[in-house]
Amino acid sequence: MALLQIAEPTMATVAHQHKIAMGIDLGTTHSLVAITQSGKPNIIKDDCDNSLLPSVITYLKDKTVIGYDAVNLIHKYPMDTISSSKRMMGLSFDDIKNYDLKIIRGKNNSVEFLTSAGKISVIEVASDILFNLKTRAIAALQTDIKDAVITVPAYFDDAQRLSTKDAAKLAGINTLRLLNEPTAAAIAYGLDKKKQGYFVVYDFGGGTFDISILHLSDGVFEVLATAGDTNLGGDDIDSILIDYFNHNLPSHNKNISLKTIARKTKESLSTQEKININFKEIGINKKIELDRKTFESMTRPIVNKTIEICRQAMKDSGIDNKQLNDVVMVGGSTRSPLVRKIVGDFFATKLLVNINPDEVVALGAAIQADILIGNKQKNSMLLLDVNPLSIGIETMGGICEKIIPRNSTIPTSIAQEFTTFKDGQTSMSIHILQGEREMVADNRSLAKFVLSNISPKVAGASRIKVMLQIDSDGLLTASAEEINTKNKISVRIKPSYGISSDDIEKMLLDSQKNAKLDMEKRMLEEQKTEAKRVLEAIKSALNKDKKQLLSRQEIDKINKACDELQLSTLSQDTKDIQQKIKNLEKSCENYVAKRMNKAVQASMVGQKLM
Amino acid sequence: MENYFYIFNLKPTCNIDLIKLKQLYQDLQKKYHPDNYATSTDETKQKAVHNSSLINIAYKTLNTPILKINHIFEIQGIDVKNDKNPIDIEFLSQHITLQDQISSSKKNATTINAIKNKINTEYDEYLNNICTLIAKKEYYKSLSLFKELQFIDKIKKQLH
């Protein structure tokens, strides 16, 4: 097949009409929307003049609360308030490592949150955030807006990217392009206009740290390496301050949250040399004086951790500091002078800090959105991305054969031939994987599908062509056909735990109905979760010390109650599960008492047992 | 059979001007990249993805000497992979010895550098000779050299 004829892009016919598209930074802790107006990208603020929208939502029975208002509800409704859900985007229930009571196994193994408003999927949370930002933009510009460029971390895989696009669809947003966050930051600084260069994007936010090393050559942005820690951020600096306060304050109720004061202190010390911290507002009559030098010596280890990660990424990228042109600073924590000093020293390169570090990604996305919607002269810029991870196919012996190597310029499509391996074979299973490892088991499984009705021949005689295509958003399509026949199958890769496009359509239509909660179902799920928790707790306790504390009979009794509870969770009977939990607790009364005694004795002896 | 040279309106020869190729590549991508069709119909978008993919693959093929020569053979209907003629024994034993030297002198920079220079010179010579033969349409003569070049290329990558 040669190049296909394509009519001129539609925008040519409506060149005079100015169109509006959003740039959206869908962040872990904060999200933002920006729009390019008169050639300049601007952040769209809410009614209260806030630029940032905390990515936090409280799902209550009768209403949904989002943003700063939801942040204020975290303590009141901890089970109904969802934050940092981006960390779970595109993951299956089995991928979740930290057991969180809010999370349940949803349809097709997806992750869902159990809230007062019913079950909410990760995609719905993202969609609600996107919808809020869209509404904000429409209100500000007084015109309907549907199109957006949405940013994603460079390391997002196919499932994570697809989930982001699905969330947009659910929010009634047409995704013009998914753009890598570091690339967006680079565009905001106009780096794409340079002929070529190497750039580092250092992104240190509230809860996550990312570094990407980009190479630009004639309009091709290539991510050479990316690394990071999804649990390293400004929050860790706050924790150090909280410990310091606790140490220096007279004994007080430890439940009082020092987090807000810690964060304020930290942010003030970015501009002031010394401050007096007053604890009056939380009812403690004491002042602490802290200077920047002391603060920096306490928090330096956190910043040094990011440098270790940078060192690794530089090594992976195969370039050295001398080749670097600029370091782009992204994320609120890069306002800290200490961070700037250490990062500047490490890379020995100019730091770009002029643009507000919380906003730079959204601004870059808005610039790109304006070009894609057709307001800039056509052909003015070409931005080519690469795929971050290799795509392969399972072959005999559990080996992953790479078909599209990582760092291939996208879009791309590659065909590979396979043959049947058995006489008379009439179907072939095709297993598509993502990752760099040799063995199938070590890579991420994207999809499995079957080409059937293969004409039976001797082994190796039927030839099957498998085609893989990655589009410019990094999303994959696969098809397989038997050569010289009409036998063909084509699939859009959907992670098996994602939602199908039919589901999305349905959810769009039913969104009102879905909002109503099904109390019965929710109670049942809650009891099941509770049963699971109780069973786990008792089993782990038994494993530790049943031999020392219990007789055979007692162990048997508890085990029996456990079994009964386990069995009841398979039913749909909420009351029965509740009863069986009570029974189990009762049969453990004696055991619990003995454990308590033991713990008390141990604490008197000292802490040797720990 | 796709002819990647035609995509850039080039004649299928070994000697192409890489700077010119890059320019042609960028011009084509500027025209066909899906970003230009972000607001078009799905059908048009799909066509753009197809075209843009093809241009990317074609560029990579013509911009990488080994892939380019392999492609020229393909166009001539010569199946390099399934060619039954064995590689020259002399050549093989020499180069396997080289490979052994590389793995046994991992840390020794002078030895490695010496081998690197040798391999790079050899690589360039082979490329030159193959291209001359191809220009004279002596495909089968160049095929045996090409198979040796593939071997040299492997060692080159190993040294990288």
Ligand SMILES: Nc1ncnc2c1ncn2[C@@H]1O[C@H](COP(=O)(O)OP(=O)(O)OP(=O)(O)O)[C@@H](O)[C@H]1O
């Ligand atoms: N002036 C300042 N000095 C030091 N730290 C600051 C300053 N201003 C904001 N921060 C910190 O930046 C962090 C928030 O950064 P940002 O809004 O970029 O997070 P985010 O990108 O949404 O988070 P994540 O990277 O986890 O997605 C908070 O820890 C905040 O305390």
